[in-house]
Amino acid sequence: ISELETEMPEVYAEFKKNTDILENHYGDMQDIEFTIQEGKLFMLQTRNGKRGGEAAVKIAVDLVHENLATKEEALSKVLPEHLDQLLHPRFSDVESESYVKSVIAKGLPASPGAAVGRLAFTNEKVVENEKHSIPSILCRDETSPDDIEGMYASEGILTARGGMTSHAAVVARGWGRPCICGCTSINVDEEAGELTITLTDGTQRTLKEGDFISLNGNTGEVLVGEQMVSPPAITGNLKTFMEWVDEIRTIDVLANADTPGDAREARKNGANGIGLCRSEHMFFQPERISKVRQLILGDEAQQEDALEELLTYQRADYEGIFTEMDGLAVTIRLLDPPLHEFLPSLEDDDVLTALAEQLGSTVDQLKEQVKASEEVNPMLGLRGCRLGITKPAIIEMQTRAIIEASLNAMSSGVDVKADIMVPLVGKVEEFRNQAALIRSVVAKV
Known part of the structure; x- marks a missing residue:
């Protein structure tokens, strides 16, 4: 778009005018498709733009500051899951090339947040690691009440089976632990101390107990290695947004x-x-x-x-x-x-x-x-x-x-x-x- 302003200033001005009309009309950020043919601008379609938690809050605050929406209207555009993402630790840059290349599997995002730790396949290993201040990711086929100690001591939980209402999911959400369930591309071999992942290209990769992995409980992504984690903080746009919530709520x-x-x-x-x-x-x-x-x-x-x-x-x-x-x-x-x-x-x-x-x-x-x-x-x-x-x-x-x-x-x-x-x-x-x-x-x- 910045190049369009330089290369075709008249088309850019028309495009900017159209986008302002659409954004004003729908009262929301727009995802717009357009094309330019023989110097003429054609607007093809528009829809409300998809967004993550941080973007959703920023857009809501910007809409109010630009007089495009009232506070009440802006609050209605932010979903509960958007706030859930912002109130848990999250990975710093999920758009980076290094992050995308580190994704090795995906399951159900059963409990939000970001967790980094060493693979552990038993309660005893997680508890032992905790005694030595070693962060652990508890990895099981599925959890049961027998796994409570390890779940409590872990940074996050990964299971091959189970859904959004499974034992692991319910307990993890109650404790605020990031959790990914139903990750069907992984195979847990507790006796061998190995986790085998079937990648999207059909090849397999094996991780051993003690290897670092990262869990994105917001998206269900499993990543190899240690990802940078940002702690939650109610500052900036989120602080402004939550102040408006307090003004309006009953x-x-x-x-x-x-x-x-x-x-x-x-x-x-x-x-x-x-x-x-x-x-x-x-x-x-x-x-x-x-x-x-x-x-x-x-x-x-x-x-x-x-x-x-x-x-x-x-x-x-x-x-x-x-x-x-x-x-x-x-x-x-x-x-x-x-x-x-x-x-x-x-x-x-x-x-x-x-x-x-x-x-x-x-x-x-x-x-x-x-x-x-x-x-x-x-x-x-x-x-x-x-x-x-x-x-x-x-x-x-x-x-x-x-x-x-x-x-x-x-x-x-x-x-x-x-x-x-x-x-x-x-x-x-x-x-x-x-x-x-x-x-x-x-x-x-």
Whole structure:
């Protein structure tokens, strides 16, 4: 276009006039096709231009500044997925030749963001890498609850199978981990420690455990090597755009946040409180998961010891969250998932052996206990409030942690606004049972 202005100034002037007319008419950036034949300009077609998150926000802000749209109209032109891209880390230059050449596979963009790390095919390898501050990408055929530790410790998750509602996708979105699922061109060989990719030309490329890869959770692209990552920041056009959102919106926006760090980030990004704090997500750190397993599989004395340890962890977490959200509402959901989600796989002999030593048991005995804990239908089985009814000590511990954390924070001048959510209630009698238990603990504390 810049050359057209120099080579054919009259045609350029006509083209500029036409594009202004079209942009004014449609109130949006246009993707225009045109041709020039024998010095005459022909406008062929126009449509609203496709755009990524950064471009969408810039266009919306520019339209308002150029008086081509009101703030309300400009906001409607930015899609939720555009903002999702900008609120996660992203690769610096996805248009560069080096980036395009590094793409080796593509799957479903199950959870947004950018992740870079060394390939790891097992939970144990990811956890080991984390201890040495080595970033990992957990790569599996598909994930299950047995992979929770590795998923939590990873920078991102890549699976050969599974869709947008698979286990990997749902967990990754909940934790804000970039995730690509259903990447059918990859073959994971855990025993050999290799990932084989069938490229678009039919040839194959093999990567080994420890090789660096990068995941673009916004596009589903898998890249070889380390790509440059830009952290999210609400500045420039995005800051202007979000200020307009705050001017116009008529609802409060509450965050999902499970740690003090999550709460701090939520408040920084303008959340009006925490609508869901999932207490079980505090249990997946390695030193905590062993205590949860002790609580589930240990004898009475070991269970009491585990409850005291978990009380300490939860109280500190809640106090940190209340401090970060000073003056804003925080809704804490009591333990929801079935207990088998915290237990090791029956094939994970190393973890089972260590757990048997911790509990003074045998691997065979633990395997029997793990089998007995498995739910036929995990979505509707012994979980949520039914777990609280059958194991009230867990709810008592969690309630005590919430109340003691509230009192500690209030003694430091924090304005605590805490609510307790009873999960998965199906009958009013279930709620009454749990409400009575919670109130009895509050009265004691």
